[in-house]
Amino acid sequence: MERFASLLAAWRVQHVGSREMIDAVVAPEHRGPSVELAGALRDWSGVHYWLSGDHARLLLLRDGGVVPVQRRVRHIVLFLLTVCCSLGAGAMLAGAWLPWDGPGLGGAVAGAARFFIDLPLGLWRQILPGWSFALPLLAILLCHELGHYLTARWYRIDASWPYFLPVPPPLSPIGSLGAFIRLRSPVLDRRQLLDVGAAGPIAGFLVAIPVLLWGYSTSAPAPSQTLAGDYVSFAGQVVALGDSVLTRLLRHWFFEDRTALLLSLPAFAGWVGIFVTGLNLLPLSQLDGGHVLYGLFGKRQAAIGLATVVALVLLAQRSPSWYLWVVIALFLGGGGWSHPAVIAPDWPVPRSRRIVGWICVVLFALTFVPVPFHV
Numbered sequence: 001m002e003r004f005a006s007l008l009a010a011w012r013v014q015h016v017g018s019r020e021m022i023d024a025v026v027a028p029e030h031r032g033p034s035v036e037l038a039g040a041l042r043d044w045s046g047v048h049y050w051l052s053g054d055h056a057r058l059l060l061l062r063d064g065g066v067v068p069v070q071r072r073v074r075h076i077v078l079f080l081l082t083v084c085c086s087l088g089a090g091a092m093l094a095g096a097w098l099p100w101d102g103p104g105l106g107g108a109v110a111g112a113a114r115f116f117i118d119l120p121l122g123l124w125r126q127i128l129p130g131w132s133f134a135l136p137l138l139a140i141l142l143c144h145e146l147g148h149y150l151t152a153r154w155y156r157i158d159a160s161w162p163y164f165l166p167v168p169p170p171l172s173p174i175g176s177l178g179a180f181i182r183l184r185s186p187v188l189d190r191r192q193l194l195d196v197g198a199a200g201p202i203a204g205f206l207v208a209i210p211v212l213l214w215g216y217s218t219s220a221p222a223p224s225q226t227l228a229g230d231y232v233s234f235a236g237q238v239v240a241l242g243d244s245v246l247t248r249l250l251r252h253w254f255f256e257d258r259t260a261l262l263l264s265l266p267a268f269a270g271w272v273g274i275f276v277t278g279l280n281l282l283p284l285s286q287l288d289g290g291h292v293l294y295g296l297f298g299k300r301q302a303a304i305g306l307a308t309v310v311a312l313v314l315l316a317q318r319s320p321s322w323y324l325w326v327v328i329a330l331f332l333g334g335g336g337w338s339h340p341a342v343i344a345p346d347w348p349v350p351r352s353r354r355i356v357g358w359i360c361v362v363l364f365a366l367t368f369v370p371v372p373f374h375v
Helices: 035-043 073-092 104-121 125-153 192-217 244-253 265-280 290-316 319-333 351-367
Strands: 008-016 019-024 047-050 057-063 162-167 176-180 229-234 237-241 260-261
Touching: 008 290, 035 244, 047 162, 073 104, 073 162, 073 176, 073 229, 073 265, 104 125, 125 176, 125 192, 125 260, 125 265, 125 319, 192 244, 192 265, 192 351, 229 244, 229 265, 265 351, 290 351
Parallel strands: 229 260
Antiparallel strands: 008 019, 019 057, 047 057, 162 176, 229 237
């Protein structure tokens, strides 16, 4: 910090979580910045960004304090279990393997427990045909979470490795409830919040696009005219999938006037990937969309969140699963739809970051599925 002393008119040093934060006012003769200030910033051991367009206010961040030790074995084990469950789900979708399944929910739970028991006893060989579903799906989910993680670490936010949530077949047709990371130090301003929230959906979407192109190019028209739209067969049961703007465009591009399409395994992986993207971009509380909308609009996100809850309840009249998603979103937000305040909500969000936020709004419009499933 000594190198900056002659370059700054005033500064305040704070420790926020595991980070050292220096909120500084640059001396008038060094705004621009000067050659001396540019060199000091180049050699700074952390990151920095400007809080004003005239380069008068500067924020310096670097690691400081004690960073909690990560229990990385837990993250690795959860990821490997999710790989196995996704392979099992893919093998079921391919018709290459069917789990033991008794009657009702109890039978499904027993079959799920048996999945883990049989896995090391040779079952892993039977589920390998599910790789063309599991690999692209996990690539989308992993890149989504790495987008959050790497952006958080760039801002010196203490973030956990991704937690993957495995769900064994037959309880889940995809083998997972997704993944999440924990932010263990507070977010300073709306710029940081917007960037961390937006990085995940954008990274996942960039992987989902080639997966969808691969998947739709290997899908097949329906053998009968009794179906419409995209569908998959899971354990012998036909599940019709709802459309997003993106999937409707892709189906028309690859198959023109075909009204029904049996999705290949990578196509369904891509469908799940963009469905998860649309869910995460709902502008509610602690979802990615809540982060982005709070970054764009501040406290006005609360009104948008309330309107979203009302819209989802109305959609639930056609697709009751939205009741569950509303409950989950409100639970993650501590019972509310509004996003909690950051430490410095009044610090400005630059135009470049607002463009990123509006890109996420466009992605939501492309990936949101109003009626996800028809069984």
